[in-house]
Amino acid sequence: MSTTAAVINKPQRSIWAGGQSPLKASYGKLMMWFFLVSDAFTFSALLVSYGMIRFSHAAYTGSAEAFNFSQEWWPIPEKVFEAVPFLHGVPAPLVFVGIMTFILILSSVTMVLAVEAGHRMDRRAVEKWMIWTIIGGALFLGCQAWEWSHFIHGTEAGGQWIDGTTIFGANLVQNQYGPPLFASLFFFITGFHGTHVLSGVILNMMVFYNTAVGTYERRGHYEMVEKVGLYWHFVDLVWVFVFTFFYLV
Amino acid sequence: MSFEKSNVVVQPVDREKVKKIWKVAILLGVVTGIEFLLAFTMPRGNLLIGIFIGLTIVKAFYIVAEFMHLKHETKVLIWSILIPLIFVVWLIIALIVEGGSILQVR
The missing domain is CATH 1.10.287 (Helix Hairpins)
Structure with a gap:
């Protein structure tokens, strides 16, 4: 009698009662996710500060053709970022930053393909796609270095500072393109993102090395590729927002 | 070898x-x-x-x-990532309004 009762009244264990993973994700992946949530807060704080500072400055109201750099109003981004390497003096608004966006999206794609190859335990394919991802990241960093250098050195015509003198380029004190805060935010936001890309490239190199020497093959899984992949996609995700809020809007 | x-x-x-x-x-x-x-x-x-x-x-x-x-991923994981981001929505509204007010008093 008691034995049948024991079977019927077997207590229903909650999935949170231990002994299993309710989120069906490993410790490392979960922690990466929660790190990314906190990093998302940092980037949102930076971008929202950009929004606040922009709204606290007068906006340019005239026509886009007649636009000129002034300390009086916030610059139109497409007028600031219109230079492309090897095309000196040719205005090509947003073209270079568009190329950078495509590079980063593509390197994100090659990262997914590396993760996919890892699921299949295909070491050769993981190596191949990690190399492409690293190249994409390095290309992006190179583009950003050029972008910064151009922004710092300025245009040939320069711009007017408050006291009437002509200044060239931007730094943390003066800015030919508009209010000094515009330059500070540019350095801060794209610099913080660039630092993320740099550490992402270093992590990718580490993953490539470990793949090449067979560490993950011996371990029996390529989860590390997935974890670093999450970080790399996040970097791409942040760039999507930086692209919109810093360059397009 | x-x-x-x-x-x-x-x-x-x-x-x-x-x-x-x-x-x-x-x-x-x-x-x-x-x-x-x-x-x-x-x-x-x-x-x-x-x-x-x-x-x-x-x-x-x-x-x-x-x-x-x-x-x-599981639903619980999705929500535990997405729900905290409500704070960002609040931050956007708060600071954009604040920015407009600063322009007014400038």
Whole structure:
């Protein structure tokens, strides 16, 4: 009698009662996710500060053709970022930053393909796609270095500072393109993102090395590729927002 | 010198999965292209800014859902990532209003 009762009244264990993973994700992946949530807060704080500072400055109201750099109003981004390497003096608004966006999206794609190859335990394919991802990241960093250098050195015509003198380029004190805060935010936001890309490239190199020497093959899984992949996609995700809020809007 | 024969079984490529990845990639590229086009063909204004933000959210959705695989995780994990981001929504509203007020008193 008691034995049948024991079977019927077997207590229903909650999935949170231990002994299993309710989120069906490993410790490392979960922690990466929660790190990314906190990093998302940092980037949102930076971008929202950009929004606040922009709204606290007068906006340019005239026509886009007649636009000129002034300390009086916030610059139109497409007028600031219109230079492309090897095309000196040719205005090509947003073209270079568009190329950078495509590079980063593509390197994100090659990262997914590396993760996919890892699921299949295909070491050769993981190596191949990690190399492409690293190249994409390095290309992006190179583009950003050029972008910064151009922004710092300025245009040939320069711009007017408050006291009437002509200044060239931007730094943390003066800015030919508009209010000094515009330059500070540019350095801060794209610099913080660039630092993320740099550490992402270093992590990718580490993953490539470990793949090449067979560490993950011996371990029996390529989860590390997935974890670093999450970080790399996040970097791409942040760039999507930086692209919109810093360059397009 | 002996070469250790690897006994790892490599599974064949899942064509469907790879096709899906490239489909999302092309979608991201096309959306970026549309944003680029709109930046030069539409007059600047709140409508354009609204479209840009909308398209950005579309891109963000595909990156997070497909590339980061969040769409295929458990519901609890999805919500524990998304719900904290409500704070960001609050921050946006608070600071944009604040920015406008600072312009008023300047």
